[in-house]
Amino acid sequence: MKLQFTKMHGAGNDYIYLDCRQTGLPSDAGALAARLSRRRVSVGADGLICIAAPLLADADATMVMYNADGREGVMCGNGVRCVAEYLYTHGTRKELIELDTLHAGRKTLYRMGEHLWRAGMGRFSLRAADLPVVGLGKGPLLDMPLVAAGRSWQVFCVSMGNPHCVVFCEQLPGAAQLAVWGEALAQHPAFPQGTNVEFVRVENAATLQVVVWERGSGATLACGTGACAAVVISVVRGLCRREKSVEVVLPGGTLQVCVLNDDTVLLTGPAETVYEGKIET
Numbered sequence: 001m002k003l004q005f006t007k008m009h010g011a012g013n014d015y016i017y018l019d020c021r022q023t024g025l026p027s028d029a030g031a032l033a034a035r036l037s038r039r040r041v042s043v044g045a046d047g048l049i050c051i052a053a054p055l056l057a058d059a060d061a062t063m064v065m066y067n068a069d070g071r072e073g074v075m076c077g078n079g080v081r082c083v084a085e086y087l088y089t090h091g092t093r094k095e096l097i098e099l100d101t102l103h104a105g106r107k108t109l110y111r112m113g114e115h116l117w118r119a120g121m122g123r124f125s126l127r128a129a130d131l132p133v134v135g136l137g138k139g140p141l142l143d144m145p146l147v148a149a150g151r152s153w154q155v156f157c158v159s160m161g162n163p164h165c166v167v168f169c170e171q172l173p174g175a176a177q178l179a180v181w182g183e184a185l186a187q188h189p190a191f192p193q194g195t196n197v198e199f200v201r202v203e204n205a206a207t208l209q210v211v212v213w214e215r216g217s218g219a220t221l222a223c224g225t226g227a228c229a230a231v232v233i234s235v236v237r238g239l240c241r242r243e244k245s246v247e248v249v250l251p252g253g254t255l256q257v258c259v260l261n262d263d264t265v266l267l268t269g270p271a272e273t274v275y276e277g278k279i280e281t
Contacts, residue, residue, distance in 0.1 A: 003281045005036075006086060007043065007274040010078030012221025012252020014274070015049045015065070017086055025050050025064060032281065034070030037217075043279060046217045049079050051086060055100040060092055062100040063107075067216025075104040075161040077224015077255075077267045081117040084109035085271035104161035118268040121225070124158050124232045124259075131163040135190050142236065149184035156233040160265065163195040163215070164229035172201050172211050175219065182213020196223065200230045205240050207247045221252025228265045231257040 006017040016036050018026070026032050033048035045068065052062040063083050065073040084097045088111065097109040108120040125131075126140035136144050141157035156166040165185055173181055178199070185197045194215045201209040210230045212223040227248040234240040240259075245268075248255045255269040 001281050002278040004276070004278050005043065006276045007045065008082040008086065008272060009252075009274060010081050010222065010224065010271050011250055011255055011269055013076075013078040013223060014045045014221075015047050015076070015079055015082065016043050016045045017082065018048065018050045019086070019090070020050045020052045020064075021061060025052055029064070030066055030070040030072065033066035034068065036279065037068035043277075046214065046220050047073065047076075049076070049083065051083055054098075055102075056106075059098045059100045059106065060087055060094070062102070064102055067214075068218070069216045071216050072102075073162070073216060075101060075225055077119060077121060077160075077226075077228060078222060078269065078271070079224070080107050080109060080119050081224070081267075081269060081271040084111070084117050084119075085115060085273070089273070101161075112268060115270050115272050116268070117271050118266055119224070121228055121265040121267050122161060123263045124160055124228070124265055126158055126236070128157075130159040131157055131195065132192060133157055133163070133190055134192055140236075142233075146185070146188060146190060148188050149181050153185065155185070156236075157195075158229050158232050160225040160228045160232070162225055163191060163193065164198060164226060165191070165195045166198045166200055166229055166233045168200050168202065170201065172199055172209060178211055178213055178219055182219065186213055186215055196226055196229070198223070198226045198230045200234070202234060202239050205246075206244070207249065208234060208240075209249045211251060222250040222255065222269075224255060224267050224269065227255045228257050228267055232259055232265060235259045
């Protein structure tokens, strides 16, 4: 059977998109995600995102995501923008799109220009129970000591609907270091469900450089929730300011993040279609 798909990316964070609004989710969506995400021998991606029928009548669709390892994900900041772009270019010509998610609530997307969307990402949380994190207290989880990959770390933990572990450094790790350090921190016993890991270099109050080890996918060119987590922790530490847009420079492109006074976070960035195709499943 041939499967129709759309390949899209946000700042290089690429997913395979399936329009399941009429057909329903594939019965083997997790296994399908793992199979199609393999680079060089399949479509290749950071995972699979299904665009399903809305959970509630006032939404435009529901986003259901799977990481490259086949496990269901919780939230993807680049993914929600791409879903909005897909809907906009496939009949939902609205400047404001409402998306349901299975685990991270309703997300509101605003069209800011051609292939450019702003996502309301909801409120961040520093509580251990919201990540979850064990053995580090109830929170806020700021400047916490951890030992991983044979060395000591000071980490900052935040939930953006999914868990993040933020590490500040004077120099960003290279690919080999990112693989070792990112994997060790992502699978640390303090994170029973795993975590995303962001290594952050602060250039100034308006610019961060970030590399990400994404839970379930590994090194990615960009991570929307990771960019949000990096800015949130920088704001909490007094390194960046609330109500001001912060530029987050990632290997695949640049995103803009703004932390508002009520702890909600706005994420702005590109959402682009690479190609559409069919693959034998």
